[in-house]
Amino acid sequence: MSGATARTVTETGCHDLPVLYERGQHEVFCGLTSIVWLHRKIQDAFFLVVGSRTCAHLIQSAAGVMIFAEPRFATAIMEERDLAGLADMNDELDRVVGRLVERRPDIKLLFLVGSCPSEVIKLDLGRAAERLSRAFAPSVRVLHYSGSGIETTFTQGEDGCLAALVATMSSAAAEAAPSLLVVGALADVVEDQFRRLFDALGIERVGFLPPRRADQLAGIGPKTRYLLAQPFLADTAKALERRGARPIEAPFPLGAEGTTAWLEAAAAAFGVPAERVDSVTEAGRERAARAVERHRPALGGKRIFFFPDSQLEIPLARFLVRELGMEAVEVGTPYLHRAQLERELALLPPGTALSEGQDVERQLDRCQAAKPDIVVCGLGLANPLEAAGMTTKWSIELLFTPIQGYDQAGDLAELFARPLDRRTRLEV
Amino acid sequence: MQLTVWTYEGPPHVGAMRVATGMQGLHYVLHAPQGDTYADLLFTMIERRDHRPPVTYTTFQARDLGKDTAELFKDATRAAFERFQPEAMIVGASCTAELIQDDPGGLARALQLPIPVVPLELPSYQKKENWGAAETFYQLVRAFAGPLAPPPGSPARAPNPEPSVNLLGPTALGFRHRDDVREIEGLLRELGVRVNVTAPMGARPRDLQRLPEADANVVLYPEIADVAARWLERTFKQQTIRTVPIGVGATQDFVREVAALFGLDPAPVLATARSRLPWYSRSVDSTYLTGKRVFVFGDATHAIAAARVAAKELGFTVVGLGTYGREFARDVRAAAAALGLEALISDDYLEVEQAIAAAHPDLVLGTQMERHIAKRLGVPCAVISAPVHVQDFPARYAPHMGFEGANVLFDTFVHPLMMGLEEHLLQMFREDFEFHHEAAPSHLGPAAKAAAAPPDPAPEVAVVDTVVWTAEAERELKKIPFFVRHRARNNTERFAKERGVGRITVETLYDAKSHFGR
Numbered sequence: 001m002s003g004a005t006a007r008t009v010t011e012t013g014c015h016d017l018p019v020l021y022e023r024g025q026h027e028v029f030c031g032l033t034s035i036v037w038l039h040r041k042i043q044d045a046f047f048l049v050v051g052s053r054t055c056a057h058l059i060q061s062a063a064g065v066m067i068f069a070e071p072r073f074a075t076a077i078m079e080e081r082d083l084a085g086l087a088d089m090n091d092e093l094d095r096v097v098g099r100l101v102e103r104r105p106d107i108k109l110l111f112l113v114g115s116c117p118s119e120v121i122k123l124d125l126g127r128a129a130e131r132l133s134r135a136f137a138p139s140v141r142v143l144h145y146s147g148s149g150i151e152t153t154f155t156q157g158e159d160g161c162l163a164a165l166v167a168t169m170s171s172a173a174a175e176a177a178p179s180l181l182v183v184g185a186l187a188d189v190v191e192d193q194f195r196r197l198f199d200a201l202g203i204e205r206v207g208f209l210p211p212r213r214a215d216q217l218a219g220i221g222p223k224t225r226y227l228l229a230q231p232f233l234a235d236t237a238k239a240l241e242r243r244g245a246r247p248i249e250a251p252f253p254l255g256a257e258g259t260t261a262w263l264e265a266a267a268a269a270f271g272v273p274a275e276r277v278d279s280v281t282e283a284g285r286e287r288a289a290r291a292v293e294r295h296r297p298a299l300g301g302k303r304i305f306f307f308p309d310s311q312l313e314i315p316l317a318r319f320l321v322r323e324l325g326m327e328a329v330e331v332g333t334p335y336l337h338r339a340q341l342e343r344e345l346a347l348l349p350p351g352t353a354l355s356e357g358q359d360v361e362r363q364l365d366r367c368q369a370a371k372p373d374i375v376v377c378g379l380g381l382a383n384p385l386e387a388a389g390m391t392t393k394w395s396i397e398l399l400f401t402p403i404q405g406y407d408q409a410g411d412l413a414e415l416f417a418r419p420l421d422r423r424t425r426l427e428v
Numbered sequence: 429m430q431l432t433v434w435t436y437e438g439p440p441h442v443g444a445m446r447v448a449t450g451m452q453g454l455h456y457v458l459h460a461p462q463g464d465t466y467a468d469l470l471f472t473m474i475e476r477r478d479h480r481p482p483v484t485y486t487t488f489q490a491r492d493l494g495k496d497t498a499e500l501f502k503d504a505t506r507a508a509f510e511r512f513q514p515e516a517m518i519v520g521a522s523c524t525a526e527l528i529q530d531d532p533g534g535l536a537r538a539l540q541l542p543i544p545v546v547p548l549e550l551p552s553y554q555k556k557e558n559w560g561a562a563e564t565f566y567q568l569v570r571a572f573a574g575p576l577a578p579p580p581g582s583p584a585r586a587p588n589p590e591p592s593v594n595l596l597g598p599t600a601l602g603f604r605h606r607d608d609v610r611e612i613e614g615l616l617r618e619l620g621v622r623v624n625v626t627a628p629m630g631a632r633p634r635d636l637q638r639l640p641e642a643d644a645n646v647v648l649y650p651e652i653a654d655v656a657a658r659w660l661e662r663t664f665k666q667q668t669i670r671t672v673p674i675g676v677g678a679t680q681d682f683v684r685e686v687a688a689l690f691g692l693d694p695a696p697v698l699a700t701a702r703s704r705l706p707w708y709s710r711s712v713d714s715t716y717l718t719g720k721r722v723f724v725f726g727d728a729t730h731a732i733a734a735a736r737v738a739a740k741e742l743g744f745t746v747v748g749l750g751t752y753g754r755e756f757a758r759d760v761r762a763a764a765a766a767l768g769l770e771a772l773i774s775d776d777y778l779e780v781e782q783a784i785a786a787a788h789p790d791l792v793l794g795t796q797m798e799r800h801i802a803k804r805l806g807v808p809c810a811v812i813s814a815p816v817h818v819q820d821f822p823a824r825y826a827p828h829m830g831f832e833g834a835n836v837l838f839d840t841f842v843h844p845l846m847m848g849l850e851e852h853l854l855q856m857f858r859e860d861f862e863f864h865h866e867a868a869p870s871h872l873g874p875a876a877k878a879a880a881a882p883p884d885p886a887p888e889v890a891v892v893d894t895v896v897w898t899a900e901a902e903r904e905l906k907k908i909p910f911f912v913r914h915r916a917r918n919n920t921e922r923f924a925k926e927r928g929v930g931r932i933t934v935e936t937l938y939d940a941k942s943h944f945g946r
Contacts, residue, residue, distance in 0.1 A: 027468070030462060077435075095429070096430075116463070149462040379468075379472065380465060380472055382472065384472060
């Protein structure tokens, strides 16, 4: 086995957790994939990938069963004549966008999404977005970000999209009352639950990014405190801070413990007394504990192995280890954003093996050797691992399912319990 | 630049993956950015394969572009060779790697691996999946069988004592390839014809060296095997069997073509009533199928075959025929002309949708894309061609080729339609309390009520381009069963507009019915 493609370094990270850095074949989606949920979340936005046939094929394959009759995404496929300079790429793009806007007058916000080929040929989508914004103002606003595989994996596409949105948020007046901005796409049902909880805590001005409609984008300023609901939003966080917003440090709202700590952090930032937090969250905490407890017999003591995928791996491992008594054999993540994950890492048991990046062949070797009870992995690996006798949970479902908050904690545990349950039922 | 909502074919390297994954002992090293590994899930999820495709991706990132992506490719190739120990390799680039021009073929050659390495040039910005599969298969066949080519002017090859053929074209992720191959192998066996090599599916690279030993090549899927078969024909003077045995008539033609080639008697195989399709089609309860309007779209091979079956074996009227595959557009145009139609050659999903809507079919025979179009238009649909979805890999044996394939086609084409008597009853008792326009289908039970009732696809009814429905006509329209109501509405509006009638009355409704009625 040649070691040249697999640069492997083990070092001790913060909180004394060993981190294995690897560089080899990455079996991960690119950032374009996040369009699959983003285009459902922002209901008047359209995502136009400027890329190749591969990009179009990727999104439709990743969307899989989620095919909609006419989705709010499409690909402007670059062709030979564009690359050979026979056609001016910018004229072509203008023509394609013109056709699109004409077909879909319901579109208020258009994202031009960069891809690997558009990045490699250095097509300037920023300038294109400005030009097209002027052309279609005021009915359509055009933004851009990159979802290319050479720069982003999977959920980083959402990071790019939200960072682009931050730039368009209106500036809140300096004398405006303090406001809370919850950042990261959540299922509508989860968003509504959180909204009710913040309301009960007495935090009045709460915005969500991304909003459900483009015109519901909150204002931003020095009195804005932002609270990340997803762990993969490093660029968005930077963009928010550039606009003057300040972070609220917290673990992520997965499981009862994570949700409570997340709400407590917000409450503390807004001066809500601890007793009020206790009384507001009591019912939720109890419901979550009950729901999670049901899955403890199935999951307690079981060993879990995470392949890198969504960057949710570390908060998920924390939930499964601390609330369900599982043992994390290896927690792989495509990127380890320490700033965003500091509170999470502190909650993991000492010695938890983390890995960042990937050499999929070596990781499969480690996985086979470790013989975990359940493996969290992408769609390309799941069936082959099942055929090799392993129990798997495909990770993309963790993005397409409401899992955050008290009332989803049981559902989240169940996602891991179900594959194990299935194994015990089947006699074939 | 082409605006694409859904795409019928993947990029050409996915075609190469289909060949590599179908074969044994072959490994594909693909120079590709991070993210292109999505293609693995086509095979592991859609086809439910229990192994990863034999593909190593270099998954380069932006930070590698400034350094040495060529070195990355060489490292990945060497590591893949050492880990997987393949008999042979194919190497190439995906769309992004094509732009950085690292020359995977040259880099792999420089490694001097002790196995054959076949370089692939698959222009991603011009070509698509089927072309990529055909080119990959052709390059592999040339690489392995090429050295065995007889020198020019050699005498014609002597026929084998036992007639033998190669079955060419089946790949991984192919539409019913797995079952078609079993069906056709069985048919050939009965005829007394031996299958020498089936490729790419199931073949090892070294098996390709045995291709020249067969007397003839059966081109099961021209989209994938035609180029290779033509080369084999030229190089080894092998015969080519081109009839694609989909449907009863085509299967009989296929049997006759093979039998004639080898001087065998086709009668015993043809005599037995092999397929239930002819009798099922002639049995009286199929009368209601007569003249049903069918729109057919798919890859060229399956579309042409389905149109023939629909018209000649089920008595439908084909009202549209088309393909997304430009390579075989000429064949589809000819088939369409024979049916008095102009073929639709397009890979633009929106254009196909428009054509289907305009043709007002009773049934769509298409791909997974057309299934969605049909769902939107409220028209029944059966899938007859790639692009595939997980449902196109059924657990049961379900070929589309051969006599059993014809049985499958009968069921596939007929089951989406309302059964004959059911249709009549709905026509007669349209105001029946269970059949009325807001009732859910009765088989869903009372719990399903309103919620399950299919919404009328065109709610914005009052004014349509200056055509107005009177309240009375609107009420009458609602007495028409929901599954044909949308078409009745459209037909009536079209009828009214064409005649400059601005106000649709009950009379207009029935005038239109008599105009469009058969």
